[in-house]
Amino acid sequence: MTMATAKRPEKPSAVPKNLIPSSSPAFGTPVHPINPRRTAPIPAPPALKPAVRATVLPIELPPATLRPLAFRTFTKKHNLTLTSSALSALASFIGKHCGSGWREEGLAEKVLEEVAKSWKKSGSQVIVEGDGDTLKSILKTLEGSMSGGRIVNGSNLSRQSSFNFGPDANGQGTPEPGVRPALDSQTSFGMSSLGVDDKDDEEESLKDPREWMKVIDTFEQPKLVYNISQRHFEKSNVKSSLFPDPSHKTDLFRQRYHTVHQRILRNETFQTPTFSTARSAGLSRTGSIANSQTNTLTPIANLLGRSGSAHLLLGMLTVSPTGALSLSDLTGTIALDLQHACPIPENGAYFAPGMIVLVDGSYEEDYSNPTSGSTSTLGGTGGIGGTIGGKFIGFSVGHPPCERRTTTLGGTEESDRNSLSGPAFGWTDFLGVGSERATGSRMNRLANKLLTAEKAHNVVIASDLHLDKPSTLSALRTLLRTYSPDPTDSHPIYPLAIILMGNFSSKASLAGVPGAGSIEYKEHFDALATVLADFPQLIAHTNLVFVPGDNDAWPSAFSAGAATPLPRKAVPTLFTNRVRRAIAEANREVWGAGKARGKEGEVIWTSNPSRLTWFGVKGEMAILRDDFMGRLHRTSIRFNKPEADPDDDDEQLPDATSAPQNNEESQDAAMDLDAPSTLAPAVPPEPQDSIDTDTQTARALTRTLLSQSHLSPFPLSIRPLHWDYAHTLNLYPLPTSVVVADSEAPAFVVKYCGCTVMNPGAIDGSGGRARGEGRARWVEFDVRSGVGVVRSEG
Incomplete structure (x- = not known):
């Protein structure tokens, strides 16, 4: 390899203007070097000049002075709660870096805004702690991005991953050296972790309401636990498993109790007014607490030494090892004597072991039988948590008052006017689709835009789709034909979704039953695919949702049709390939x-x-x-009917008018069958004798489920549950609608406390009045108005 033959000057004073390249053909090296030694330093480009930071004179900012501004930013705007330690840390930081201009120039407000956004981005709890590492990391990163009391534009706030405070691949809050941060960590600073991006182009591209519908599988639903010390729901940090620790069995019932207990304490009838200390422990005859009464709950452990006194207890109905009915709470268990008790309302709800109820009565202590050390259902053992000696004589038994969805989450103008008296958990994301406070206003705007009043936006629900019965396939054809468009219609209306629920076989499949093996089970779904292929226009414009039952694979292989543990997974793909191909072929056509x-x-x-x-x-x-009704009929408590006093026959009033109605009582009157009631709230409800049996059953089932806030309020021996997934059966907050596919209950639609409860019954009308070849029965629910109706065609 040749090199330049020219020699470097020892002390060059200047670079010649005309550089003569060397004769080297390989490199073309010039005679003189490109950067000779200079006597003066090279001036730096303007873009690389170090910025001169403005000096700020630190001040001592008292936390009390900053409190109003911090409250407006964190609590009212971002639904966060500041602790005293966090407020002190923010006051010290703002006083040091913003100086005397924190108020006049609005410097503190911008800093608080960035800190609140980064706290929400980190996925932390709603209470901002000042002693933790999260707030310290936020302030440390923010300190390097401030100049003259202001956050410098173009700093690492929006482009670096330093504000991704969650654990990274290396398990720490900062990325590994040399590793480029992930794309989601480079999003703008302060965006909510809900994943909802408020962009106009996205709203314009998603004009079909079906784009905004989502089916959430049970095993994908987040698990929230109630923190009794901080009084809010937080995500569980324990991964759910089908083989959990035995302690999770007790925690299942404790979480149910905490949910109902905190709900009751927020009810206005359980809040003692400051001007009165009187307590009334009675339940009104309509099943709710009268507004004029103030109720106080007594823990069971506090009954000791208070024999002969009246109390109101909240606990779970249990059956002791001796067979006696008992009541358990977190402090203990007491035997119940319901010989003279009256259910509230009479014939309007079910009471069975496993349900959390309110019992009003008197305690009688048994001095001859000391306190035993048996174990409480909710986890206590011996002494406090064990069985209390004596018995509790119940006068009345009722369900806890139900709480409306708007009370829990908000969403109305009245609840948003004053955040201090607004919704209880408007900032909580229960299903992973966003919280009401973060996304509610945008979703309401989209719903009003896409769910127009000119056309219906229905969800069709059918159950007991026994594919091994020809009558079921004939009824399914009738249902699909009802919603298939007329070829002459230029603007056809399709349902948003069609929900088809099991059992998809009338016999327990894969359990050794003749004619119900794996081959036959797959052939049943092949027959379903053939029926669906005859309606390509319908199935190409709607979503089909399939929900299995107890007779469907795989659990039916070992349960032989008995109740399998809930929740249970979907029908395996092995049996449904033909149906998937039919949908894909209709979309191509x-x-x-x-x-x-x-x-x-x-x-x-x-x-x-x-x-x-x-x-x-x-x-x-x-x-x-x-199947709820069969289980309720087998396990419900039978109350003795009180003997009528002949002297009071002329003075007795109907049950509906015996007590003044409050808002919840008027909802009892609005419980209706198949359609919303057109009666004014002032009109008293119908007497019990004038209501048919099916209507009474529907209303009792609805009141029981919504008051318990759970889809399976039974002991595990009656209805098995997977312990770590029992939270997916919660009805708190109250949903907009509940579908209870019960083959033993009549088909109904009942609305209670703003929640529409529906039971479609069997699609072919078996067990009901809609018998006949090709006769179909289902429920049609309008998502815009929240109104459901039982339909029957054929």
């Missing part, structure tokens, strides 16, 4: 090349139970296939 494309039809095989949401938190439907 309808949405082929050269045609205007839209939202294609989709088939979703989901779990039992599952959730259907539309427009985030705008609407929610809880779906469960289970």
Whole structure:
């Protein structure tokens, strides 16, 4: 290799103007070097000059002075709660870096805004702690991005991953050296972790309401636990498992008790007014607490030494090892004597072991029988947590008062006017679709834009789709034909979704029953695919959702049709390939090349139970296939009817008018069958004798489920549950609608406390009045108005 033959000058004073290249053909090295030694330093480009930071004179800012501004930014705007330690840390930081201009120039407000956004981005709890590492990391990163009391534009706030405070791949809050941060960590600073991006182009591209509908599988639903010390729900840091620790069994019932207990304490009838200390422990005859009464709950452990006194207890009905009925709470267990008790309301609800109820009565201590050391259902053992000696004589038994969805989450103008008296958990994301406070206003705007009043936006629900029966396939054809468009209609209306629920076999499949093996089970779904293929226009414009039952694979292989543990997974793909191909073929036929494309039809095989949401938190439907009525009839408590006093016959009033009605009592009057009531709230409800048996059953089932806030309020021996997934059966907050596919209950639609409860019954009308070849029965629910109706065609 040749080198330049020219010699470097020892002390060059200047670079010649005309550089003569060397004769080296390989490199073309010039005679003189490119950067000779200079006597003066090279001036730096203007862009690389170090910025001169403005000096700020630190001040001592008292936390009390900063409190109003911090409250307005954190609490009212971002729904966060500041502790005293966090407020002190923010006051010290703002006083040091913003100086005397923190108020006049608005410097403190911008800093608080960035800190609140980064705290929400980190996925932390709603209470901002000053002693933790999260706030310290936020302030440390923010300190390097401030100049003259202001946050410098173009700093690492929006482009670096330093504000991604969650654990990274290396398990720490900062990325590994040399590793480029992930794309999601480079999003703008302060965006909510809900994943909802408020962009106009996204709203314009999603014009079909089906784009905003989502089916949430049980095993994908987040698990929230109630923190009794901080009084809010927080995500569980323990991964759910089908083989959990035995302690999770007790925690299942404790979480149910905490949910109901905190709900009751917020009820106005359980809040003692400051001007009165009187307590009334009675339940009104309509099943709710009268407004004029103030009730106080007594823990069971506090009954000791208070024999002969009246109390109001909240606990779970249990059966002791001796067979006696008992009541358990977190402090202990007491034997119940309900010989003279009256259910509230009479014939209007079910009371069975496993339910959390309110019992009003008197305690009688048994001095001859000391306190035993048996174990409480909710986890206590011996002494406090054990069985209390004596018995509790109940006078009345009632369910806890129900709480409306707007009270829990908000969403109305009245609840948003004053955040201090607004919703209880408006900032909590229960299903992973966003919270009401973060996304509610945008989702309401989208719903009002897409769910127009000119056309219906229905969800069709049918159950007991026994594919091994020809009558079921004939009824399914009738249902699909009802919603198939007329070829002459230029603007056809399709349902948003069609929910088909099991059992998909009248016999326990794969359990050794003749004619119910794996081959026959797959052939049943092949027959279903043949029926669906005859309606390509319908299935290409709607979503099909399939929910299994107890007779469906795989659990039926070992349960032989008995109640399997809930929740249970979807029907395996092995048996449903033909149905999927039928949907795909219909989409190719309808949405082929050269045609205007839209939202294609989709088939979703989901779990039992599952959730259907539309427009985030705008609407929610809880779906469960289970036989409630048979289980309630086998386990419910039978109360003795009180003897009528002949002297008071002329003075007795009807049950509906015996007590003044409050808001919840007027909802009892509005419980209706198949359609919303047109009666004014002032009109008293119908007497019990004038209501048919099916209507009474529907109303009692509705009141029981919604008051318990749970889809399976039974002991594990009556209805098995997977311990770590029992939270997916919660009905708190109250959904917009609940589908209870019960083959033993009549088909009904009842609305109670703003929640529509529906039971479609068997699709072919078996066990009901809609018998006949080709006769079909289902429920049609309008997501815009929240109104459901039982339909029958054929």
